[in-house]
Amino acid sequence: MGVGAQDVMGRVAASLGDLAFVTPEFQPVLDVPNGGVLFALPALLAMGLLKYTERFFTLPKGYYGLDSLFLLLAFMALTRLKSIESLRYYAPGEWGKLLGLDRIPEARTLRNKVQLLSQDNQAKNWSAELCRYWMELEPEQAGILYIDGHVRVYNGSQTQLPKHHVARQKLCLRATTDYWVNAMDGQPFMVINKVADPGLIKTIENDILPELEARVPNQSEHIGAALLPHPHKFSLVFDREGYSPELMDRLKVKQVAVYTYHKYPGDNWPETEFSDYILTLPAGQKTLVKLAERGVCLSNKLWAREVRKLTERGHQTSVLSTDYQSDLTRIAAAMFARWSQENYFKYMREHYGLDRLADYSVETITDPIQVVNPIYRDLDGKVRSQVGKLNRILSIYGAMHFEGNLDDEQLEAYLNKKASLREEIDQQNSIVEGLKMARKNTQRHVNVLDLPEEDKFKQLSTQSKHLIDTLKMIAYRAETAMTNSVRDNLSHSTEARTLLQALYKTEADLLPDKQNNTLVIRLHHLANVMSDKVIETLCTELNATETLFPRTNLRMVFKIGSY
Numbered sequence: 001m002g003v004g005a006q007d008v009m010g011r012v013a014a015s016l017g018d019l020a021f022v023t024p025e026f027q028p029v030l031d032v033p034n035g036g037v038l039f040a041l042p043a044l045l046a047m048g049l050l051k052y053t054e055r056f057f058t059l060p061k062g063y064y065g066l067d068s069l070f071l072l073l074a075f076m077a078l079t080r081l082k083s084i085e086s087l088r089y090y091a092p093g094e095w096g097k098l099l100g101l102d103r104i105p106e107a108r109t110l111r112n113k114v115q116l117l118s119q120d121n122q123a124k125n126w127s128a129e130l131c132r133y134w135m136e137l138e139p140e141q142a143g144i145l146y147i148d149g150h151v152r153v154y155n156g157s158q159t160q161l162p163k164h165h166v167a168r169q170k171l172c173l174r175a176t177t178d179y180w181v182n183a184m185d186g187q188p189f190m191v192i193n194k195v196a197d198p199g200l201i202k203t204i205e206n207d208i209l210p211e212l213e214a215r216v217p218n219q220s221e222h223i224g225a226a227l228l229p230h231p232h233k234f235s236l237v238f239d240r241e242g243y244s245p246e247l248m249d250r251l252k253v254k255q256v257a258v259y260t261y262h263k264y265p266g267d268n269w270p271e272t273e274f275s276d277y278i279l280t281l282p283a284g285q286k287t288l289v290k291l292a293e294r295g296v297c298l299s300n301k302l303w304a305r306e307v308r309k310l311t312e313r314g315h316q317t318s319v320l321s322t323d324y325q326s327d328l329t330r331i332a333a334a335m336f337a338r339w340s341q342e343n344y345f346k347y348m349r350e351h352y353g354l355d356r357l358a359d360y361s362v363e364t365i366t367d368p369i370q371v372v373n374p375i376y377r378d379l380d381g382k383v384r385s386q387v388g389k390l391n392r393i394l395s396i397y398g399a400m401h402f403e404g405n406l407d408d409e410q411l412e413a414y415l416n417k418k419a420s421l422r423e424e425i426d427q428q429n430s431i432v433e434g435l436k437m438a439r440k441n442t443q444r445h446v447n448v449l450d451l452p453e454e455d456k457f458k459q460l461s462t463q464s465k466h467l468i469d470t471l472k473m474i475a476y477r478a479e480t481a482m483t484n485s486v487r488d489n490l491s492h493s494t495e496a497r498t499l500l501q502a503l504y505k506t507e508a509d510l511l512p513d514k515q516n517n518t519l520v521i522r523l524h525h526l527a528n529v530m531s532d533k534v535i536e537t538l539c540t541e542l543n544a545t546e547t548l549f550p551r552t553n554l555r556m557v558f559k560i561g562s563y
Contacts, residue, residue, distance in 0.1 A: 004093025004103035014063040021065030024100025024552055026512040026519055032097050033090075035508025037075045038521045039538070039558055042547040043478035044074050048130050049471075050550060056126040057117050067550045068099050069113055070471065077475035078504045082353025084111050097510060100552065114464050115359065123467035130470065131190045132215045134477070139217045141183040144235045144259075144334050146341040147208060147242070148182075149200060151175045152355045158362045159458040162196055162371060176460060178469075179203050181212070185282040186340035187480055188473045193466070195459040196371040196448060200242040209256065223255065230324040232257035237334055243320075245298035252302070252322045259335050262296075262306060262318035269294070274310045279333040282340060289336075293328045296320070307331050344476075351501075352472045358464035365459050370445040374455045379439040386435060390428040397421045485541055489534045499531055512554060519554040522561065535560050 005011060013019035050067050059066055075098060081087065087095075087107045096103035105113065117123065135142040151164050153175045161174040177197040181189045192207050212234065213219075219233035226232075235257040243263040251258055274290040281287065290310040297303055298320075307328045309317045319335045348354035400418060448456070483496040490496055503526070511520040526532055539558040547556045 004091065004096060006102040011063055014061070017061055019063065020061050021059075021068070022063050022101065024068070024549065026100045026510055026549075026552075026554065027097075028509075028511050029097050030509045031507045031524075032510055033094050033507055034075070034079050034505055035098065035510065035521065036506035036523050037078050037504040038098060038508065038510075038556070039503060039523070039535075039542060040075075040078055040475075040478050040482060041071075041549070041556065042542050042545045043481045044071075044474060045547065045550075046481065046545075047474045047477040048133050049074055049474050049478075051133060052126055052129050056122050056129070058122075059113070059116060064101075064105055064109075064113065065551065066117075068101060069105075069110070069117070071099055071550065072104055072110070073114075073468070073471045074475050074478075077352055077472050078479065080351055080501070080505075083356050084114070084358075100549065111359065114467060118463035118467045121463070123463060123470060127190065127466060127470040127473075128211070128215075130474075131211075134187075134189055135215055136217050138183075141185070141187065142189075142216045142234060143222070144184055144237060145189070145212065145216075146180075146182045146184070146338055147200070147204060147236055147238045148180060148338075148341050148345075149197070149203075149241070150178045150180055150345050150354075152178060154460065156357075156360065158360065159460070161457055161460070164197060179208065180341065180345075181208060182341045182344055183282075184334065184337055184340060185480075186344040187477055188344065191466075191469055191473075193462045195365065196369045198370065200238060201244050201247050204236065204238070204242065205247070205250070209251075209254070213254075226325055228325050230322075231255065232323060232325065235259060235323055235334070237338055239338070245300040245302050248298070248304065248320070248322050249300055249302045257321065257323035257325075259319060259321045259323065259331060261335070262320045265306075265308075265316070265318035268314075268316050269308060271310060271314075274308070277329050277332070279329055279336070281333060281337050289332065291328055291332055305331065307335075309336065348472065348476065352476065354469075354472065357460065358468040359461055361461040362458040363461050365448050365457075369448045371448050371451070373443055373446045374451065376439065376442045376444050379435060379442055383432065383435045383439055386428065386432045390425070390432055393421060393425055393428060397425060482538070486534050486538055489537050491530075499526075499534065502526060502531070503535060517553050517555060518557050519549055519552075520557045520559065522559050525560065532560055 007022065010019060010022045014022070049070055053066055053070065057066055072095070075095075076084075076087070081090075084107050087104070087110065092103040092106065104110070151166050153166055153169075153173050154161050161176060163172045164175040164177060165171075166173050166175060177194045179192045179194065179200070181191070183189065190211065192203065192211075194203060194207075198206075216234045222233050223231045230252070233255050236251070237259040240261045240263050243260050248258045248260075269292055273292040275292070277289055277291045279287050279289055291307060292310070293305060293307050295303055296306040302322075305321045305324065305328070307319045307321065309319075309332060311317070317336075319331060321331045321335075323331060345354070397418075400414075400421070479497065479500055482500055486499060487493045487496040490499070503523070506526060507524045509520075509522040509524075511522060512518070513520065523535065526535060539560060542556075542558045548554060549556055
């Protein structure tokens with residue numbers, strides 16, 4: 001039955017198929033490791049951890065229920081256990097006490113359960129419904145959405161994935177690309193995995209936009225409330241990778257506004273055009289900046305708004321937008337707060353193991369995915385190499401100049417070297433032109449199924465990854481909600497997440513009272529008195545929610561202190 005297993009009859013019944021799942025049953029216990037993570041349960045439930053699960057997921061009869069598995073995975077994320085394998089090094093009975101069970105499943109069993117829950121797009125459909133729920137929960141956050149790609153490096157040897165440029169490492173590595181959609185404050189809404197990266201522009205039009213048009217709330221209300229011409233349903237914010245006047249025009253027709261950086265801003269504007277404005281950032285901070293605005297006609301005759309920010313060093317950052325309704329300060333604040341999404345990626349990589357694989361299986365690619373033709377890539381590399389060689393010869397040739405007072409022998413040597421270089425340049429030009437012609441006549445993209453055998457690759461399994469990513473999104477949203485609750489009570493608001501990380505790993509006593517139907521979670525003292533006072537205030541807020549532990553009638557009561 002495993003170390004820590006005490007419910008003998010329940011496990012026998014489960015093995016005989018007579019038990020659908022065991023009911024949580026709490027016993028009085030002291031000093032439970034990571035007991036503070038139970039303080040996050042009200043926020044997890046509010047963020048939809050167990051919402052719609054019975055509609056989208058099915059499990060065969062067994063000892064562990066669906067809610068117990070989801071709670072375990074969410075608690076693991078909050079306590080910074082970044083992989084299922086990490087459970088091998090923690091006492092299963094101590095974790096079981098947090099769930100009202102005798103012990104949690106071992107790593108292999110949990111991995112098998114995750115794979116079962118990920119079959120037939122169960123996780124994908126659940127995540128899509130949660131995205132709609134989050135947007136309806138806070139519709140103002142769905143008005144402006146950030147889109148960016150996150151490259152996940154693959155270091156395994158199961159398959160030879162295409163190479164991607166990894167900006168944070170300044171290297172070209174084998175990887176896949178996840179495209180994320182986040183709110184202005186960085187909170188995630190959805191993620192789309194691309195086996196072969198088609199680029200931000202194609203992903204927005206083919207994958208992201210249809211999903212958002214189906215889920216963003218109050219679209220017709222936004223159109224009806226517009227006071228100026230060219231209203232929009234919602235706005236998309238992305239970096240220079242998505243710069244395309246044609247894309248902006250097509251989205252404008254669909255009544256979707258765009259904010260992006262101008263890829264070709266041209267000359268600086270006179271500094272006299274800039275005026276002081278106060279920007280309000282997503283977290284409520286206010287900052288003074290110098291802004292100026294003009295209308296600009298893009299290469300496809302599309303008129304857009306161009307807003308520029310002048311820095312103290314005189315640099316001008318240019319932003320383009322097809323949002324004709326908002327004030328220029330709103331456009332500037334939305335664009336310059338794009339760092340919130342970058343911070344989300346960094347935080348999730350460091351604390352939640354965002355780039356870790358959920359399983360190590362690979363799948364055969366059956367969809368007609370277009371990838372770069374390896375023959376074209378090889379020719380393109382040769383062209384670049386030979387052009388570089390030609391440029392080096394031209395620089396030597398250009399640096400040679402006639403110096404006076406040369407004797408006949410020196411003059412003859414000079415002319416011979418010049419003629420030799422000229423001949424070498426002609427030969428190199430011929431090579432470059434031949435390679436360019438061959439590259440021009442080679443198809444740039446081919447179907448992945450038409451690749452030569454030595455260049456074919458498989459895709460990493462994404463269904464389990466999608467489930468784990470969704471659970472990590474819920475955990476991050478729950479942590480963010482708690483951060484917003486405790487931030488105002490801290491002298492340094494930036495320490496809110498650090499305090500919560502300590503909270504989740506602090507020991508606690510679990511004291512069920514079956515007569516009063518309560519489950520008291522008594523947290524041990526934290527590192528200092530100020531932290532205890534902040535958590536006491538949080539306890540008051542959590543107790544006001546009167547949260548019941550799932551599948552029990554026990555109301556959770558949170559407190560801090562000793563016996």
